[in-house]
Amino acid sequence: MANYKDYGLRKPDPDFERIKKTVKLEEPDRVPLLESLVEYPVQSQFLGREVKSDDIKSQVEFYYQAGYDTVPITVSAMAFGKVDDASPISKVIQKKMLKSEADKADMTKWSLEYKSFINDRDDFDTFPWEELENPDLLKSLYEVGQYLPEGMKVIANSGKIFTLTWMLMGFNNFATKLIMDEKLVADVFAKVSQIQLMMLDKIFELPYVGVVWLVDDLSFGNGPIISPDHYRKFVFPWYKKIARKCHDNHVLVFQHSDGDLNPLMEDIIDIGTDLLHPIDPTCMSMSKTKQKYGDRLAFAGNVANELLRSGSTDEVDARVKYLIETMAPGGGYCLAAGNSVTDWGKFDNFIAMLKAAEKYGNYPIKK
Amino acid sequence: MDTRLEKIKEAVVGGKHNEIEGLVKSAIEDKVDLERIINDALISAMDVVGQKYSNNEIYVPEMLVAAITMKKGLDIINPLLLEGAKESKGKIIMCTVKGDIHDIGKNLVIMMLQGAGFDVIDLGVDLTTDKVIEQVISVKPDIVGLSALLTTTMPAMKTLIEALVAKGLRDSVKVMVGGAPVNADWAQKIGADGYAPDAGKAVELARRLVA
Numbered sequence: 001m002a003n004y005k006d007y008g009l010r011k012p013d014p015d016f017e018r019i020k021k022t023v024k025l026e027e028p029d030r031v032p033l034l035e036s037l038v039e040y041p042v043q044s045q046f047l048g049r050e051v052k053s054d055d056i057k058s059q060v061e062f063y064y065q066a067g068y069d070t071v072p073i074t075v076s077a078m079a080f081g082k083v084d085d086a087s088p089i090s091k092v093i094q095k096k097m098l099k100s101e102a103d104k105a106d107m108t109k110w111s112l113e114y115k116s117f118i119n120d121r122d123d124f125d126t127f128p129w130e131e132l133e134n135p136d137l138l139k140s141l142y143e144v145g146q147y148l149p150e151g152m153k154v155i156a157n158s159g160k161i162f163t164l165t166w167m168l169m170g171f172n173n174f175a176t177k178l179i180m181d182e183k184l185v186a187d188v189f190a191k192v193s194q195i196q197l198m199m200l201d202k203i204f205e206l207p208y209v210g211v212v213w214l215v216d217d218l219s220f221g222n223g224p225i226i227s228p229d230h231y232r233k234f235v236f237p238w239y240k241k242i243a244r245k246c247h248d249n250h251v252l253v254f255q256h257s258d259g260d261l262n263p264l265m266e267d268i269i270d271i272g273t274d275l276l277h278p279i280d281p282t283c284m285s286m287s288k289t290k291q292k293y294g295d296r297l298a299f300a301g302n303v304a305n306e307l308l309r310s311g312s313t314d315e316v317d318a319r320v321k322y323l324i325e326t327m328a329p330g331g332g333y334c335l336a337a338g339n340s341v342t343d344w345g346k347f348d349n350f351i352a353m354l355k356a357a358e359k360y361g362n363y364p365i366k367k
Numbered sequence: 368m369d370t371r372l373e374k375i376k377e378a379v380v381g382g383k384h385n386e387i388e389g390l391v392k393s394a395i396e397d398k399v400d401l402e403r404i405i406n407d408a409l410i411s412a413m414d415v416v417g418q419k420y421s422n423n424e425i426y427v428p429e430m431l432v433a434a435i436t437m438k439k440g441l442d443i444i445n446p447l448l449l450e451g452a453k454e455s456k457g458k459i460i461m462c463t464v465k466g467d468i469h470d471i472g473k474n475l476v477i478m479m480l481q482g483a484g485f486d487v488i489d490l491g492v493d494l495t496t497d498k499v500i501e502q503v504i505s506v507k508p509d510i511v512g513l514s515a516l517l518t519t520t521m522p523a524m525k526t527l528i529e530a531l532v533a534k535g536l537r538d539s540v541k542v543m544v545g546g547a548p549v550n551a552d553w554a555q556k557i558g559a560d561g562y563a564p565d566a567g568k569a570v571e572l573a574r575r576l577v578a
Contacts, residue, residue, distance in 0.1 A: 113468055171471050175428040176435060179382060220472075221547050222565055227426045263423070282547065306518050306548070344519050 002048040004065045007351050010358055014069045014152035016210050023252055023274045023298045025332045031324055031361035033354065034300045034334035036072045036157055036213050036256060036277070038062070041343035042350060056140050060147040067354055070211065071148070072155040073140050075199055077132050077164055077192075088137045089164065093117065096128040116170030121184055124191075127168075132195050138202055145208050155254070156203050158242070159214030162225075162235050164192050178230060186234060193238035200242065204249040211252045214239060214273075219259025221283040228263050236267055243272030254300070258339060260284055269296050277301045281338040287326050290333075299327060300334035303353055308337060308345035313352035320356035329365050371399055372408040375440060379412035380419070382432035384439060391440045401444050405484075409437050413482035417567025427475065430566070434478045455486040457577035460502050461512040462490035463546075464523035469516035472546055472566075476512060479566040480573055496523065496530045503536055509577050512569070513559075515546040524549075525557040532558075541576040545569060 004012055021028040043051040043062040051058040056073070063071040077089040093110045094103075097117060103109040118124050144154055165188045166174040178185045203209050218224060218231065243253045254275040255268060260283040261276070268276060278301025279286045286302045303319055311319075320335060327333035335357045341350055360366075371394040378387045394404055416433040419425045425433075461477050463470055470492045480487045490502055503511060511531075515521040524544050531537040541560040544553070554562035560576055563569035 172431060172474060176431045178428045179432045180384065180435075222421075223423045224426060226428055230426070230428070309518060 002046065002065075004067070007046075007354070009065075009067055009354055012064050012067055012149070014064060014149055016069050016151060016153040018069050019153075019210070019334065020252070022331045022334055025295070025298065025330060027329075027331045027363045030363060031328045031357060031365075032334045033066070033068050033357055034070065034277070034336045035068070035341055036155060036215060036254075037340035038066075038350075039341060039343040042341050042345075042347065045347050046350075054140070056143045057147045060144060060149075060152075064149050064152060067357070069151070070153055070155045071144065072157050072213065073144055075138055075141055075156045075203060076158045076160045076196060076215075077137070088132070089168075092128060092131040096131060112164075112167035116168060116173060118168045118188060119170065119173055124184060124187060129191055129195065133198060138199065141203065141206065141209070145206060148208055153210030154206070154208050155211040155213050156209050157213050157215055158196055158199070158203075159216045159239075159255070161189060161193050161196065161214075161238050162216045162218060162231075165189050168192075175226070178226060178234075189234045189238065193241075197238075197241060197245065200245050204245075204251065209251060211254050212242065212246045213254040213256060213277075214242065215256045217259060218257040218264060219261050219280075221259055221280070223260050224263055225259075228267065231264065232267065236271055239271045239273075247272060265289075265293055269293065274298060275300055275334070278336060278338050282306075286323065290327055294330075294332055298332040298334070301336040302327075302338055303336065304338040305340075305342060305345060306338075308341070308349045308353070311346075311349060313348055316349045316352040317356045317359070320353055321360045324357070324360045324365060325367050328361065328363075335361065369399060369403075369407075371397060372403060375404060375408035376412040376415070379409060379433055379437045379440065380415050382429055382436050384432060384436040387436045387440045388443060391443045395443070395447070401447060404444055405441065409440050410482070410484055413437055413479065414570070416482075417479055417570055419567075421565055421567040430475065431478065434482050437482050454484070456484040457509040457573065458486045458488070458506065459510040459512055459573060460488045460490055460499075460506055460508045461514070462494040462499060463492040463514045463516075464520050464527065465493060465495050466523060467515050467517055467520040467546075468492045470514070472516070473512070473514040475566040476514070476545065476563075476569045479570050480512075483570045483574070485573060496527050499527055500530055500534055500536070503531065503540055504534075508540060510541045510543055510560075510573055512573075513542065513544045515544075515549060518548045521546065521548055521553065524553075524559065528558050543569065543572055543576060 018028040018032045022032055040051050046066060047062055051062060060071050090110055098110060108114040118127055246253045252274045253272055255273045256277045258280050275298040279289050279299055281302050281304040302323055307315060307319055375390045378390055416430055420430045459480055461473055463473050477487050477489055488506060513524045528542055543561045544559045545563050549562060551562045561572045563572040
């Protein structure tokens with residue numbers, strides 16, 4: 001099995017205080033690394049053995065060896081990334097909503113990327129919500145505690161209130177009903193949110209959870225998917241409840257959304273978000289965002305996935321150097337990819353990103 | 368403009384789907400020219416909707432409800448038009464390219480193109496080059512619209528254009544491209560005829576391409 005030495009990385013010394021200081025807009029010893037998802041093929045390549053979604057021990061090992069202070073674990077009905085059969089919502093749909101066992105082999109029958117399940121009030125009433133309230137969904141979160149090295153904490157990937165709602169309803173159906181049957185949409189939002197709030201109570205019982213990360217894409221590259229007013233009415237009040245609950249339990253709140261969030265930035269701060277990720281490099285300026293909101297919000301991300309896919313290791317090194325020099329002085333910045341570390345990026349570029357973080361990320365930041 | 372047409376236009380722009388039928392029926396009873404109701408009120412309203420969407424004055428839900436409203440109005444007029452008078456602005460086939468199943472953008476573009484009077488055939492998602500070529504041969508569209516969300520799938524646009532050239536079909540059809548990672552430079556680089564950044568602009572582009 002490969003470890004940090006094989007990549008010339010520093011000896012791991014995870015310390016969640018590093019993240020806490022950064023979020024408080026203070027300078028820790030170095031710029032922390034942070035991801036809410038490194039895809040399993042990348043973890044597998046790093047460790048030199050296969051890492052699967054249910055292999056929590058290996059996942060902890062990967063994040064530890066790669067130099068992270070946190071390990072992300074999905075606790076919501078939808079995992080970050082693709083809606084595959086590892087996603088809890090997919091398991092519920094497969095178990096309760098397929099007509100035959102054979103349909104499991106056909107992704108178009110159960111994946112929310114292809115098919116929706118709540119078209120009207122009857123569908124809402126008969127949807128097996130109780131399955132999503134099943135504490136078994138927290139199995140990985142309970143398991144991870146025994147593997148955590150000293151200093152490392154867990155990120156509970158939650159959220160997906162907006163995404164899960166529209167995916168359950170189908171995008172066009174959701175968007176039109178938002179105006180033509182507002183009550184139905186509000187009820188789906190409420191149901192999805194209440195389940196997550198209920199899960200939080202169980203999450204807070206685990207002292208090793210340091211962050212709840214709301215992973216929910218709110219914008220396209222040209223602006224919000226629905227109007228800011230609709231977000232304020234249907235989505236943000238739930239985020240606010242989650243954030244308040246987290247803070248009452250001394251857990252940090254991070255938020256992820258792709259797209260241009262400029263029209264929503266004040267709302268994101270008002271919700272109580274501690275850190276925003278990834279400041280989508282395809283449509284937002286990291287330096288301008290930092291300049292405008294950096295005294296009230298910490299950031300992570302912006303190493304573009306396209307750069308990780310098509311760039312050279314030198315280009316990745318230069319981008320990391322720029323981001324750290326621009327964003328990290330005074331704290332408030334964690335180094336991360338422009339979305340997540342995907343299996344379609346170059347592995348060497350991922351390693352180059354980790355190495356550049358070591359090279360340039362020690363405080364005080366030198367230019 | 369005729370106040371009856373103005374009201375129909377406002378109803379579409381405002382997504383007043385419960386009011387449109389009454390307004391259109393009333394205009395028909397008043398012998399307002401059907402072509403004018405279509406072109407100067409319904410289609411013209413969708414142009415305003417497209418602009419408002421491009422300017423972030425409205426968002427996807429408002430745009431979709433405007434399109435539903437427009438279609439309700441059109442459904443009242445269509446049976447009254449003489450066969451042959453239903454003028455199509457052009458025939459377009461649309462799909463996401465091979466490997467890409469993300470169709471939100473494509474569906475919005477289709478809806479806006481239909482609202483603008485184009486005859487649109489939705490080929491769906493994850494289309495192989497061969498399948499698109501097959502459709503170009505059988506449907507004989509004026510335009511092929513290609514959508515990609517991922518940088519990993521957008522090269523399939525180039526592959527398709529190369530295949531159109533190889534099959535001798537390139538001169539008979541225009542190609543328009545769009546999607547999050549796509550831009551005008553990419554469109555030019557792969558030899559597409561145009562790029563549109565959103566659904567409203569896609570209508571403008573399609574009109575230019577068939578002009």
